[in-house]
Amino acid sequence: MGALSIQASGAARAAIEQHVPVLVEDKVASRLAAKDHTLWGREAEQEAEIRLGWVDAAGVSRPLVDEILRLRDELRAEGVSRIVLAGMGGSSLAPEVISNTAGVELTVLDSTDPQQVRAALAERLAETALVVSSKSGSTVETDSQRRIFEQAFTEAGLDAASRIIVVTDPGSPMDASAREAGYRAVFNADPNVGGRYSALTAFGLVPTGLAGVDIETLLDDAEEAAEILADDDPDNIALALGAVLGGTDPLRDKIVLLDEASGIVGFADWAEQLIAESTGKLGTGVLPVVVGESAPEASFDAPDVLVIRLVSAEAEVDLGGNEAAVSGTLGSQLLLWEAATAVAGRLLGINPFDQPDVEAAKKAARGLLDAQPKTPAPLAVDHAVEIRANGDWLGGAETVEGAVRALLATLDANGYVSVQAYLDRFGQAELENLRPELATAARRPVTFGWGPRFLHSTGQFHKGGPAVGVYLQITADAAEDLAIPERPFTFGELIAAQAAGDAQVLADHGRPVLRLHLRDREAGTAQLLQAVSALSGGKR
Structure with missing residues (x-):
């Protein structure tokens, strides 16, 4: 099975020691394997009853x-x-x-x-x-x-x-x-x-x-893991990881996912959706923070942050203060994290199988596509970037650097920054460099999502989780639009409506949204990277 294992320290270890014995006593592992839909409370029973096919998906x-x-x-x-x-x-x-x-x-x-x-x-x-x-x-x-x-x-x-x-x-x-x-x-x-x-x-x-x-x-790997994860055993890794995700006290609800040569390429991106969409609702939840090689959050030592390191089975792990390290083959880890997220949902007191707030952004986008309203004039234009914002928090800022600084000033002590780039994630991958620069500048966790795909992922947490996020949305026109056959809108119009619709829903939730529209993709990207680098004290 590829040495499926977990190690933990600090708050992560305390969560395991506190919750795993109770989870074992309540027979959560075997009940989950038996598709017991009552594990998450009466209000979740109807949904859970039709959402547990993943438990034996490998065999089926x-x-x-x-x-x-x-x-x-x-x-x-x-x-x-x-x-x-x-x-x-x-x-x-x-x-x-x-x-x-x-x-x-x-x-x-x-x-x-x-x-x-x-x-x-x-x-x-x-x-x-x-x-x-x-x-x-x-x-x-x-x-x-x-x-x-x-x-x-x-x-x-x-x-x-x-x-x-x-x-x-x-x-x-x-x-x-x-x-x-x-x-x-x-x-x-x-x-x-x-x-x-x-x-x-x-x-x-x-x-x-x-x-x-x-x-x-x-x-094969997933089926082998399923047998072990079904045991009501104190060493059950799914129970331990579920406790780490949803059982720290007080809750460390920003989970930094740090890949350290795990051999599983992009696993954190998949886990991000699984955890955020499953737990981010009813004003609670756990926000995964996917980081690359540069991870300022790992050194913040903030009371709401916990680091999970994805490592290889052969790695010698020296854990820091509040961390966990997980290893295993891809097939076994896919099932492990699904089971652990379901366990975390039980500990958080939420239904891990619904996504009640995802539809809001879709509905807003459909409305904008039908109405085709005129885009409001920007509050300011700084060279290749148009600046728009909701509310009065911008404080008259007329430059990209000033606007981003004003957005960061709205952060709560337990807040996070969400960067949302409605652009070509392959052609403009360098925009992901914004994430560590903003984390350094804000001294708070920063997530990065490519639109519109994050709407099917962390978008649920943004609307349903704790209302402590601030949002930086980046859009741009394409050099050449593309018609959609037999549809009254183009791809350019569709992605613009998706961006505007999500910004509208976030604003309706009372959250600050800074919208930066790149008049020229290349020049605007360079300008934005330079502005954020200046805020973080870097040089570009």
Whole structure:
């Protein structure tokens, strides 16, 4: 199983010692393995009863393997060597981790940014098959991505239906329409698994298996882990990790996820959605803070921050004051963190399977798409950047540096900064350098999310969790917009509405939102990086 293990110190160790004996006594592990929907209280029972299919997903998904591999061989025989995945949230995050860890090419399209969509269309289209993944079958981003690829295949003289594979819940709108359209294959996933818990279902396995990942070994590791995680044992790692996530006292609700050569590429990005969307509701929750090589938060020693280090099984770990370290193979860790998040939900007193606030931003975006209101004039323009903000906290700032400084001044002592970039996450990856610079300047945790994908992830925590966040939203027009076939709006209009809609909902929650619009992507990015570097005392 790859030496699945956990070590803990300080507040993390205290949480384990306090809660694990009670969790064992209450038989939480065995009840979870038996899909006991009463574990999270009466109000959660109805939802939990139809959301526990992930517990034995590794075994249930086993029959899919031969079907996936047979289709992969057929596609390869036809010259298809590139798989593109159109999906959002849980439909894309797990496949990206699985394929990147295996070193297998999988193009993940989880954006409505015209530049990013155009780049996905431009590469080796004749060798491409598209996997369209959506539980509901009605996700606007995924539907738009499918439409543009179907058009591109047809215009290139390719049989579009033979190049499109669908993963969806049985009976969803896309299930029926895909079969009617004669698409190459339709895989139905277990409807009793929520999107963020779907890594070991068809949503995780179909795109990665078609791309060339050894999905059988992935399931082997998860099944082996399942046997251990079902034991009501004081050494059960899922109980310990659940206690670390949701049981510190007082609650350390900013969890810094620091990857230290774990060998699992991008695991923290997947865990971020799982934890934030599962726990961030009813004014409580746990906010994962995904950091890169530079992690100022790890040294803050703040009372609301706890560090979890993702390490390899062979690593010699020297824990700091309030830390935990976790290791294991990818398959075993996927199941471990799902189980631990469910345990954390029990300790926090929330339902870890609903997402009551995700729909708010979607509804606001739909309203803006229908109304097509004129964009309000900026409060100020600083060279290549337009500055907008809600409320009166900006204090007349007319420069990017001044506006960001004013935003940071609104931070509570236990607050966090959320950077939200509605841009091409591959073409403008350097924007992620903002995260450690802002953390240094603010001396508070900073998260970074690419829009609109974070709306299916940490977006739930932003609206449903503790109201202590401040938000920096970055947008830009594309050099060339892209029409969506048979839709009255373009990709550029869609992503603009998604950004504006989320900003509106956050403002309605009384939170400060600084909106910076780059008139020129390259010049505006450089200007913003320089301004934030100046705030942090760095030089650029």
